[in-house]
Amino acid sequence: MKSDVYFSSIKGQSREDCFKTLLNRADTYFSQFKKGSFVGIKMTVGDEKNIGYIKPGLVRILVDNLKGREVKPFVFDTNVIYKGQRQNSVDHLNLAYRKGFTPDKIGCPYIIADSVFGTDSKIVKVESGNIKEIKVPSLMTVLKDVIVLSHVTGHIMTGFAGSVKNVAMGMASRAGKQIQHSSMKPSVSTANCTACGCCIETCPANAISDHSGRVFINTNLCIGCGECIACCKFDAVKIKWREDADVFVERMAEYARGILLKIERKVFVNFAFDITEECDCISGDDPVITEDTGIFISGDILAADKACYDMLTRSGDIFSRNKKIEAHLHLFKYAGEIGLGNLNYDLVEL
Numbered sequence: 001m002k003s004d005v006y007f008s009s010i011k012g013q014s015r016e017d018c019f020k021t022l023l024n025r026a027d028t029y030f031s032q033f034k035k036g037s038f039v040g041i042k043m044t045v046g047d048e049k050n051i052g053y054i055k056p057g058l059v060r061i062l063v064d065n066l067k068g069r070e071v072k073p074f075v076f077d078t079n080v081i082y083k084g085q086r087q088n089s090v091d092h093l094n095l096a097y098r099k100g101f102t103p104d105k106i107g108c109p110y111i112i113a114d115s116v117f118g119t120d121s122k123i124v125k126v127e128s129g130n131i132k133e134i135k136v137p138s139l140m141t142v143l144k145d146v147i148v149l150s151h152v153t154g155h156i157m158t159g160f161a162g163s164v165k166n167v168a169m170g171m172a173s174r175a176g177k178q179i180q181h182s183s184m185k186p187s188v189s190t191a192n193c194t195a196c197g198c199c200i201e202t203c204p205a206n207a208i209s210d211h212s213g214r215v216f217i218n219t220n221l222c223i224g225c226g227e228c229i230a231c232c233k234f235d236a237v238k239i240k241w242r243e244d245a246d247v248f249v250e251r252m253a254e255y256a257r258g259i260l261l262k263i264e265r266k267v268f269v270n271f272a273f274d275i276t277e278e279c280d281c282i283s284g285d286d287p288v289i290t291e292d293t294g295i296f297i298s299g300d301i302l303a304a305d306k307a308c309y310d311m312l313t314r315s316g317d318i319f320s321r322n323k324k325i326e327a328h329l330h331l332f333k334y335a336g337e338i339g340l341g342n343l344n345y346d347l348v349e350l
């Protein structure tokens with residue numbers, strides 16, 4: 001049994017036309033939403049300097065389509081665990097407004113789902129290999145209809161980021177995000193470290209300190225967010241890629257599965273435009289690593305990511321730097337084994 005993945009190439013048309021065409025062709029996914037139902041559209045506006053995020057005009061196309069079905073769409077995201085403008089809902093919403101996600105532009109409210117300080121975090125029991133419970137905003141325990149919009153990019157830990165990462169991290173509470181990251185315990189290589197101080201400034205847990213020019217990470221304080229790895233320009237912050245990354249992606253797969261279990265109607269849309277080496281949490285105006293490809297839609301989260309990954313890597317593995325893609329291949333395999341979705345798909349190409 002295979003899952004359908006609808007795909008429309010960007011070649012010869014605008015992004016907006018590409019999305020409209022695909023929404024019409026993949027109507028079966030959207031016609032399942034019942035009149036009067038609340039449909040949450042999960043997406044992220046990215047970091048302050050990020051320019052590759054999904055633009056309000058594309059979101060508006062989806063919102064107008066949903067309103068035509070007389071459902072009640074709203075866009076949502078959650079707060080993050082690292083420093084920046086998305087650590088609390090006030091700064092986060094102001095950032096979203098600055099990036100054009102105002103109700104008049106997107107046609108519906110934009111909300112931050114886990115309260116002003118990201119403290120709305122309910123425990124949901126799950127039976128998984130690494131975790132027995134997940135922590136999510138209470139909205140995730142009652143929401144029945146979700147459309148996940150993901151900007152496809154590379155990723156500092158997993159090599160590739162699409163719908164699975166957007167659900168696992170983006171629909172977890174801050175506490176849930178920390179648990180997923182907690183297997184990662186970086187250390188500083190004194191041979192490479194220049195004591196520039198960037199990681200000390202960046203660390204949200206104040207876990208890094210400078211002792212007379214020697215920089216140390218206190219692993220008892222570290223929450224494994226990976227910000228020090230991202231900011232170090234001297235390759236001085238090390239993790240055990242195989243062990244740490246494998247556990248990290250397994251937790252992500254388990255979180256995504258746990259979050260989606262109670263959601264009855266779900267659609268996953270992957271936008272393969274402006275693809276950068278880092279995800280929208282880290283990249284600013286970084287150069288793209290491949291040409292714009294198109295948009296993928298599926299009712300199966302794993303099929304959506306796998307089809308997208310397969311197409312983007314068919315002429316060579318653009319996500320293979322530092323062997324991080326091994327982590328994502330492990331994620332695909334593990335996620336398939338635990339029943340997050342289907343790795344086998346039929347590509348319905350328009």
Ligand code: SF4
Nearest residue numbers: 193194196197199232
């Ligand atoms: S960012 Fe890198 S080089 Fe700078 S202090 Fe931290 S580990 Fe050392």
Ligand code: SF4
Nearest residue numbers: 203222223225226228
């Ligand atoms: S030491 Fe690095 S991974 Fe740990 S909390 Fe600080 S920035 Fe995040």
